Amino acid sequence: MTVFLSLTFSGVALGAIYFLAASGLSLIYGLMDILNFAHGLFMTLGAYAAWDAATHAPASWGAPVIFVVSLVAAVLGGALAAGLTEVLVIRPLYGRPVSQILVTIGLDLAATGLLLGAFGSNPQSLPVPLWMMEASHFAGVSLPNADYVAFAGGLVVLIALEWFLRRTRYGIIIRAGVENRTMVSALGINVARAFTLVFVIGGAMAGLAGLLYAVVFSGELVSPTQGDSLLIFAFIVVVIGGLGSIRGSAVAALMVGLVQDYTNFYLGNHPGMAEIGNLSVVLLLAVVLEWRPRGLFGSTL
């Protein structure tokens, strides 16, 4: 039972990171019809921004402060990368969704290549406080504190995002735009601003996901291709949850995180089953799509 609970908690932590990675992707698709293949790049850049900030911060600040600084750098790095992408790359191609998708693929490939050129394929080590690696006991389960941080990060972002989408004018514009972008314009609203905002928010969450993934599941290592491997799962989460649905992303991220964790543990040790965790996620996708072709939460927020 303890093992099961332990797996459940770490699956939830993984799900929280998937949620951070997927929710921006989902909003961007919902509002703009863009499958943003550069989203993995935002995660990678967020992680590199965190690494850069942490390695340049004076040691006298102490590990906890440096970690907070790297957290802020990840969020800002992801947001900046996403905002610039929207303004410089996506905006000139408004009305040409296929070109927009293609350009995000090209941007991701080119920028990942640049990162490989600049930093090499060897991962960089991210300084994190020792406390993050220590274990804490909760409900009879012992887990690294980093898992709790990931879970808390996902929960805080979910609550903040729900609040933003329900209570602020721009949140309402985004929800309305996901339903009917043309009608939002016909009410006198400049939807292009909402496009940029959605990219910036999505990029901020992706940057945070990039950092937390490096800390929790990648041995505090940052590498140029890490965002791309996370992106695959983010896409699966978005499709299972329903394109454009934040709540759908949250539920689907938890499902994917848990299924992956359980199957990896219970089946992954058998011969030839090393990839069973990833396979189980694809099977989950297939089952959900067979049952609900538009994902769990359809196309509404």
Add this chain to the structure above:
Amino acid sequence: MTNALDVTDLHVTIGGSHILQGVSLEVPRGGVTALLGRNGVGKTTTLRALLGIVPATGTVRILGTDVLGWPTHRIVRLGVGYVPEDRDVFAGLTVEENLRLAEQTPEPHYDEVYSLFPELRARTRQRAGTLSGGQQQMVSIARALLNGWPLLLVDEPSKGLAPRLVSELAEVLERVATLSTVLLVEQNLAVVRRLAQRVVVLDHGEVVHTGAADELDDPVMARRFLGVAGAS
């Protein structure tokens, strides 16, 4: 005083189909001008082209300003309210959120809107997608009225509504027309007769007739331009 709307030689091509083939029309300020014609002649496309929702060529002057090529939100902010054909309320948003989204002036006319549609006041927290067709039409019209704008483009407001609701709707539009200029696309001739002072008839993407609304009392005219019988 300039017209509320001047359109000259408006052309729209969508997916290879030349839908509007040189539409020219004027809408003087005040009252209701009805844009009539059989299904598929380009009435809705005309409204969408005026708002920049579909690309067009020609000249469109709204409240004295040339707007062709402008983005939709800028055209609307000149002072144009739009009630689309299928209401297009945001189903996942509450009535209140639908209205809040439409606010473009510092002092939106909520009192006026709620006096026209008292039912909406009681349903502010209800999701628009759960409203009846008539109530959704109220939300759609309320959004267009909220800013007290001088020009309203209203596309088939009676479509799909029960006869009793159509009559209530006509009453509302009659009151609205005392405040704003209305360009009304409408298939229901009774509503047109009640509201409109002028009619513009489209056929095959062109204006084929412009005149006073009471010309529709002539059944021959009505049948000729609109393909409807029983016009009297």
